[in-house]
Amino acid sequence: MLFAVGCGPTTHVVALREYESGRPAVAEETLFPLLQKTHKNDILYLWDMGMFRFAQGNYMMANEAWLKSDELAGIEPGALDTGLELFTTDADKRFIGDPVEYSMAFLYVGLGYYVMGDYENATVAFRKSLEWDYSGNPERQGDMVITNMMLAECYSRTGDHDQAVVGYRRALQSAPELIPAYIGIYRELDKMGDNIQEKTYREELAALISQEYAKATDRNPQGVLVVVMSGPAPKIEAQGEVFRKRKELASSIDRWQIECSGHRSAVATSLADELITHLKDQGGELGQAVRKVTQATVAEAMQEVPILGLFAPSTEADLRYWTTLPGRIYAGYIPLEPGLHSIRATAYDENGVSLENYRQTWHYIPVHEGENTVLVIISHKNLQELM
Numbered sequence: 001m002l003f004a005v006g007c008g009p010t011t012h013v014v015a016l017r018e019y020e021s022g023r024p025a026v027a028e029e030t031l032f033p034l035l036q037k038t039h040k041n042d043i044l045y046l047w048d049m050g051m052f053r054f055a056q057g058n059y060m061m062a063n064e065a066w067l068k069s070d071e072l073a074g075i076e077p078g079a080l081d082t083g084l085e086l087f088t089t090d091a092d093k094r095f096i097g098d099p100v101e102y103s104m105a106f107l108y109v110g111l112g113y114y115v116m117g118d119y120e121n122a123t124v125a126f127r128k129s130l131e132w133d134y135s136g137n138p139e140r141q142g143d144m145v146i147t148n149m150m151l152a153e154c155y156s157r158t159g160d161h162d163q164a165v166v167g168y169r170r171a172l173q174s175a176p177e178l179i180p181a182y183i184g185i186y187r188e189l190d191k192m193g194d195n196i197q198e199k200t201y202r203e204e205l206a207a208l209i210s211q212e213y214a215k216a217t218d219r220n221p222q223g224v225l226v227v228v229m230s231g232p233a234p235k236i237e238a239q240g241e242v243f244r245k246r247k248e249l250a251s252s253i254d255r256w257q258i259e260c261s262g263h264r265s266a267v268a269t270s271l272a273d274e275l276i277t278h279l280k281d282q283g284g285e286l287g288q289a290v291r292k293v294t295q296a297t298v299a300e301a302m303q304e305v306p307i308l309g310l311f312a313p314s315t316e317a318d319l320r321y322w323t324t325l326p327g328r329i330y331a332g333y334i335p336l337e338p339g340l341h342s343i344r345a346t347a348y349d350e351n352g353v354s355l356e357n358y359r360q361t362w363h364y365i366p367v368h369e370g371e372n373t374v375l376v377i378i379s380h381k382n383l384q385e386l387m
Contacts, residue, residue, distance in 0.1 A: 012044075015031035063108075102132045123154040130144055149181050231253055233322065333372075345360045345362075
C-alpha cells in the first residue's frame, strides 16, 4: 500500500500491525485519533476501524464506521462501474475505493445486523451489497455466494420462504457444493409443502455428505452456520502506467475444520466448504471492479480522458486498497441440539498440518430450537479462547 509522508500513515500502519497480530482493541485505540480530523484516507480508515471493532464483537460500532464511510463517499452502486474506473490519476487525491470494497463493507454490515438479531436492517444491507456487486446488471446475480446465502437466512427468519429459496438457489449457482445452502433450501421447501423439490435437493445433498451427517441434519432442525473470513486480501498492483489489478496473496492456510461440542450433543465435525470470494477474480486481466471490460469500453474510456493528463509524470496507478479484507471465505454448517456449545475452528496447511496459532475456540454459543445460529470468525494469529 502507498502512503503519503506524515505521521497519519505511520499511525495507520501501526494500527494494521496490531490488528494482524491479534490485538484488534489496541488497533482501534491506535487508529481512533486519525478519525478525529479530515484526511484524504478517511474512508479507508473507517473501513479498517469497522474491521477492528467487528473482530471484537462490537457489531453496532463496527456498522457505525462502515455506514459513515458510505455517507462520506456519497456515491451510489453503479457510479464506479465504468471503464473509466480502470484508470486512476493521482494517488494523492482523496481515497474513494472501488465497488468490490463497498460490496464487502455492506456484507459485513449485514452480518453485524444479523448476529444482533436485526434481520430487517440485515436484509437491507445484504441487498445493498448485491447492488454494488452487479450494479443493476442481472447477469451478475448469484456471484456473491455468502451474501445470497445470508440474505436467504434473513428471509427464512422473517417467514418469507419464497425469497429464502431464491437466495439459496443463487448461492448454489456459484457454489454447487455449498452444503449449508442445500440444507437451507430443502427446509424452506418443506415449510412451503413442496415435497417434490424438497426430495430433489435432499437427493443432491446426499451425494455430498456422509450418512452420519445426513442423519444428524434430519435429527436436528437447528445448528450453527460458521463463516470464516480467512487469509490476506488480494493485493492491488500496478499494471502498466495507469491500470491496477488484484493479485491473490499466498496463504499458509489451505483449509479450515470446524468442530462443535455441546452439553447435550456428541462431538460433530464438518469440513468447511471453501468459497473463493469475488475479491480474487475481479475483472480478469485488467481487474478492478468490472469482471469483463471489452476493448471497446476501454477505448471509449480512453477517449474521455485527456491523454496528456493520463500519462503526465505526476500520474500513477493508485495502489491504496482495503488491506484488512479476507482473501477467502469459508462456510460450514453443523447440526446440533438446542443448548450452549463450544465451537473450535482449526486451520490446516496444504500438507494437513494444523496451524495452532490460528486455532480459535468460541464458548457459550447458543443454539435455539428450530433456528440456526450464525458465527462469523475472522482468522488471526494468537486468538485462542473467545466468548
